[in-house]
Amino acid sequence: MHDTPLQPARGAAAQAPATSGRRLLRLTADLSATGEPALWALGGALAFGVILIAGFLFMISLNGIVTFWPKPIERVELASGQVIAGEPTRAGRYRVGQDVLAKLSGEQRAMVQAQDGYADRTLYKTANFDLYGDDFRWVSDYERKNVTAPNDFYLFERQQWGTFVGRIKHLAIDGKPAAFDYRLMQREQSAARKRFAQIRQIERGDIGAVNYQLDQQRLAIRKAVLRHGEDSPQAKAVAARAQSRIAELNKTFAGLQERLKEIRAHDQRYKATLEEVGGRTVDLELSQIVRFYPANELSMIDKIGIYLSRWWEFLSSEPREANTQGGVLPAIFGTVAMTLLMVVFVAPFGVITALYLREYARQGRLTSIVRISVNNLAGVPSIVYGVFGLGFFAYTLGGGIDALFYPERLPNPTFGTGGVLWASLTLALLTVPVVIVATEEALAAVPRSMREGSLACGASKWQTIRNVVLPKALPGIMTGMILAMARGAGEVAPLMLVGVVKLAPALPVDGFFPFLHLERSFMHLGFHIFDVGFQSRNSEAGKPMVFVTTLLLLALIVAMNAGAIYIRNRLKRKYSGPQF
Amino acid sequence: MSTATAAPQEHRSAETAYHIKAGTEGIALDIRDFNLWYGKSQALFDINMPVQKGLVTALIGPSGCGKSTLLRCLNRMNDLIDELRIAGEIRTAQFDIYGPGVDVIALRKRMGMVFQKPNPFAMSIFDNVVYPLRVDGIGNRAILEETCERALRAAALWDEVKDRLKDSALGLSGGQQQRLCIARGIASDPEVLLMDEPCSALDPIATAKIEDLIHQLSGHYTIVIVTHNMQQAARVSDNVGFMYLGRLIEYGDTDTVFVNPKLTQTSDYITGRFG
Ligand SMILES: Nc1ncnc2c1ncn2[C@@H]1O[C@H](COP(=O)(O)OP(=O)(O)OP(=O)(O)O)[C@@H](O)[C@H]1O
Numbered sequence: 021m022h023d024t025p026l027q028p029a030r031g032a033a034a035q036a037p038a039t040s041g042r043r044l045l046r047l048t049a050d051l052s053a054t055g056e057p058a059l060w061a062l063g064g065a066l067a068f069g070v071i072l073i074a075g076f077l078f079m080i081s082l083n084g085i086v087t088f089w090p091k092p093i094e095r096v097e098l099a100s101g102q103v104i105a106g107e108p109t110r111a112g113r114y115r116v117g118q119d120v121l122a123k124l125s126g127e128q129r130a131m132v133q134a135q136d137g138y139a140d141r142t143l144y145k146t147a148n149f150d151l152y153g154d155d156f157r158w159v160s161d162y163e164r165k166n167v168t169a170p171n172d173f174y175l176f177e178r179q180q181w182g183t184f185v186g187r188i189k190h191l192a193i194d195g196k197p198a199a200f201d202y203r204l205m206q207r208e209q210s211a212a213r214k215r216f217a218q219i220r221q222i223e224r225g226d227i228g229a230v231n232y233q234l235d236q237q238r239l240a241i242r243k244a245v246l247r248h249g250e251d252s253p254q255a256k257a258v259a260a261r262a263q264s265r266i267a268e269l270n271k272t273f274a275g276l277q278e279r280l281k282e283i284r285a286h287d288q289r290y291k292a293t294l295e296e297v298g299g300r301t302v303d304l305e306l307s308q309i310v311r312f313y314p315a316n317e318l319s320m321i322d323k324i325g326i327y328l329s330r331w332w333e334f335l336s337s338e339p340r341e342a343n344t345q346g347g348v349l350p351a352i353f354g355t356v357a358m359t360l361l362m363v364v365f366v367a368p369f370g371v372i373t374a375l376y377l378r379e380y381a382r383q384g385r386l387t388s389i390v391r392i393s394v395n396n397l398a399g400v401p402s403i404v405y406g407v408f409g410l411g412f413f414a415y416t417l418g419g420g421i422d423a424l425f426y427p428e429r430l431p432n433p434t435f436g437t438g439g440v441l442w443a444s445l446t447l448a449l450l451t452v453p454v455v456i457v458a459t460e461e462a463l464a465a466v467p468r469s470m471r472e473g474s475l476a477c478g479a480s481k482w483q484t485i486r487n488v489v490l491p492k493a494l495p496g497i498m499t500g501m502i503l504a505m506a507r508g509a510g511e512v513a514p515l516m517l518v519g520v521v522k523l524a525p526a527l528p529v530d531g532f533f534p535f536l537h538l539e540r541s542f543m544h545l546g547f548h549i550f551d552v553g554f555q556s557r558n559s560e561a562g563k564p565m566v567f568v569t570t571l572l573l574l575a576l577i578v579a580m581n582a583g584a585i586y587i588r589n590r591l592k593r594k595y596s597g598p599q600f
Numbered sequence: 601m602s603t604a605t606a607a608p609q610e611h612r613s614a615e616t617a618y619h620i621k622a623g624t625e626g627i628a629l630d631i632r633d634f635n636l637w638y639g640k641s642q643a644l645f646d647i648n649m650p651v652q653k654g655l656v657t658a659l660i661g662p663s664g665c666g667k668s669t670l671l672r673c674l675n676r677m678n679d680l681i682d683e684l685r686i687a688g689e690i691r692t693a694q695f696d697i698y699g700p701g702v703d704v705i706a707l708r709k710r711m712g713m714v715f716q717k718p719n720p721f722a723m724s725i726f727d728n729v730v731y732p733l734r735v736d737g738i739g740n741r742a743i744l745e746e747t748c749e750r751a752l753r754a755a756a757l758w759d760e761v762k763d764r765l766k767d768s769a770l771g772l773s774g775g776q777q778q779r780l781c782i783a784r785g786i787a788s789d790p791e792v793l794l795m796d797e798p799c800s801a802l803d804p805i806a807t808a809k810i811e812d813l814i815h816q817l818s819g820h821y822t823i824v825i826v827t828h829n830m831q832q833a834a835r836v837s838d839n840v841g842f843m844y845l846g847r848l849i850e851y852g853d854t855d856t857v858f859v860n861p862k863l864t865q866t867s868d869y870i871t872g873r874f875g
């Protein structure tokens with residue numbers, strides 16, 4: 021055999037014993053050996069899953085991210101002679117129905133027939149709900165005669181009635197008519213918004229506080245009456261004290277009302293007269309305008325500014341317009357508060373249960389049954405937990421608490437109805453199997469030698485568990501907590517029964533003792549999505565909000581999980597290292 | 601052949617060849633007619649073995665002969681195993697270890713133990729060493745620090761870890777972990793030190809240090825050590841017990857057992873002809 025210098029490998033193989041040489045050749049030649057069908061199937065399944073999830077996330081992100089970007093306004097003259105103006109929202113192709121086709125002019129019918137009976141159409145957000153009774157309008161290509169992008173069209177986001185699209189005719193500054201000037205209007209609008217915030221502050225903050233205290237005084241009287249009897253001297257003393265305080269509060273209340281009236285009257289003197297594309301006009305206080313901009317005259321920097329300010333409003337303010345506009349701060353707050361509260365409940369409960377089950381209970385048939393039951397609990401539909409939470413926590417437990425501690429408020433329930441406490445307890449119940457299973461596994465994974473080491477030092481069983489077993493199992497327990505948190509934060513169905521509301525009157529945390537009001541109902545991002553997307557007057561108007569809120573909910577869950585994972589990894593680093 | 605007795609004759613098994621010198625301070629642990637079953641299979645047969653106080657007693661024998669089992673009976677580590685059954689007694693000066701009403705925790709506090717594989721806890725080096733004191737309720741910082749340094753010095757680990765006492769013990773090398781476990785075993789100043797092949801994870805230098813340590817500790821502690829290393833057994837021990845298939849075959853003074861064993865089985869094992 022002649023070895024050429026170009027084929028050293030072959031030469032080496034040839035010199036090796038015959039069998040190994042043959043095996044080497046077959047390995048490189050046989051394709052089926054590298055493309056095992058099972059491997060392809062596994063890889064394919066994984067790729068399929070990844071693509072699904074990536075596509076889902078991509079769709080949510082894309083829709084969520086573009087929502088707040090300002091769009092241009094188009095003025096469209098229709099074949100019927102009508103003129104509309106609005107933001108083109110989306111477009112699509114559809115099959116024109118026979119009855120519609122019959123009504124079209126010859127030219128239009130020819131256009132449709134040229135496309136095999138199909139036509140393109142665009143959805144315009146014409147806004148001006150107060151004038152049109154609708155926010156959106158489909159315009160087919162064949163009806164469209166002329167499209168322009170006029171520079172004097174503005175988009176207004178109003179405190180009420182949603183968006184307005186139109187021109188600005190003139191202003192009224194301090195009661196005197198003034199010609200429209202963009203800079204002037206911007207300045208006056210931001211001043212007006214400050215007045216608006218002031219009014220809000222008085223209505224919600226100051227008057228709210230007075231009302232709260234009035235309520236407290238009335239409750240104090242009822243309480244004294246309930247405890248000591250109607251005519252007892254104690255009740256009379258309390259009533260007298262409370263009455264004088266109530267008189268005081270009423271005076272404050274009247275003062276605040278007076279002040280409100282003043283500001284409102286002042287506010288009335290600043291107005292803008294707006295004209296929609298068809299010529300009808302609307303008078304609007306400047307303080308009612310949240311944001312306005314000339315949609316077709318924006319530079320890139322302006323657009324970015326509007327985009328960011330919309331995001332900021334979304335994250336930092338309360339919803340308006342039946343939740344389809346404004347922000348979701350209360351929902352963010354409710355979601356986070358409820359999830360954290362749930363973790364506070366589920367962590368000790370799950371860990372203690374698992375500890376007993378794994379470390380103390382005699383392993384036998386009974387523990388097996390308990391274990392199987394716990395695992396099965398994870399498969400119970402979550403709405404069942406909601407029903408249980410309402411029936412047991414809210415009505416039974418909460419009703420009991422009310423009867424014992426808040427008799428003066430009855431028949432109005434305090435704890436006897438849905439609230440953030442009952443919601444988080446319900447979710448804790450829902451997620452406890454996850455924690456138990458994860459904790460048991462983590463405990464079982466602690467090496468026996470470590471326990472023996474501790475026992476040999478003269479530690480009791482509890483000391484061993486406390487000092488050696490639990491720290492070692494902590495990262496595994498944290499994994500269980502993370503799974504539970506992810507499940508709990510994304511759960512909506514049971515919450516609808518135990519305390520989530522469309523619009524919460526107050527956050528569960530405020531400045532009044534005891535600061536954390538666990539009995540209050542709350543808002544939740546998941547429910548917000550459901551409400552805006554499927555329960556609002558105009559689902560098309562809510563759609564962008566659905567995407568942004570979904571994006572936010574995902575981001576929030578990712579952020580909470582990332583936090584938990586960070587903590588877990590720090591624990592892991594602390595409690596483990598290279599073994600040898 | 602020296603046959604001076606340290607334990608009453610009647611507690612000696614007929615199967616065992618004894619040659620024990622008179623103990624300097626008597627018997628620390630007297631194992632009498634001890635049998636042990638794991639479920640149905642018997643692992644120890646009729647062990648009669650007086651462990652002399654202040655001396656180093658080595659247990660040798662082929663793998664699976666029951667050395668660890670016997671060692672773990674001395675501080676009742678075997679209690680954790682379900683289906684374990686024993687017969688016979690192990691007497692300290694005051695009581696039977698397996699007698700009724702024995703406080704197992706108090707018993708273990710009097711005995712340090714070093715396992716075959718290092719098993720440091722997931723905590724700092726310092727906390728590992730003072731663990732026996734902590735579980736005993738000692739919280740005085742000065743005492744803990746002093747104990748930690750003394751134990752680590754004794755285990756020949758102090759110089760390597762003195763600057764990183766706050767670091768996790770799991771970051772140490774295998775050999776360092778084993779010396780840490782030895783430090784932990786002697787931290788609470790126990791009366792008896794049980795060691796199950798403490799050097800199997802160590803290099804020759806560390807092994808030499810541990811043997812030095814055993815030398816230093818002997819006289820003060822009663823040490824029972826399991827080893828597979830005949831040289832080590834010869835070097836460190838005063839008495840040696842040779843076990844085979846769950847029985848104690850030959851027991852007594854190391855020099856005699858190694859130089860002049862009664863039974864051929866023993867000499868075969870020692871010289872490496874079987875096992
Ligand atoms: N937990 C247990 N359950 C059942 N049988 C066991 C258990 N531990 C040990 N055994 C059995 O008891 C016998 C003695 O085991 P032991 O661990 O004491 O041997 P050893 O002499 O220490 O061996 P080595 O030198 O390999 O460590 C072996 O046959 C073993 O299979």
Ligand SMILES: [Mg+2]
Binds near residue numbers: 667668796
């Ligand atoms: Mg062993």
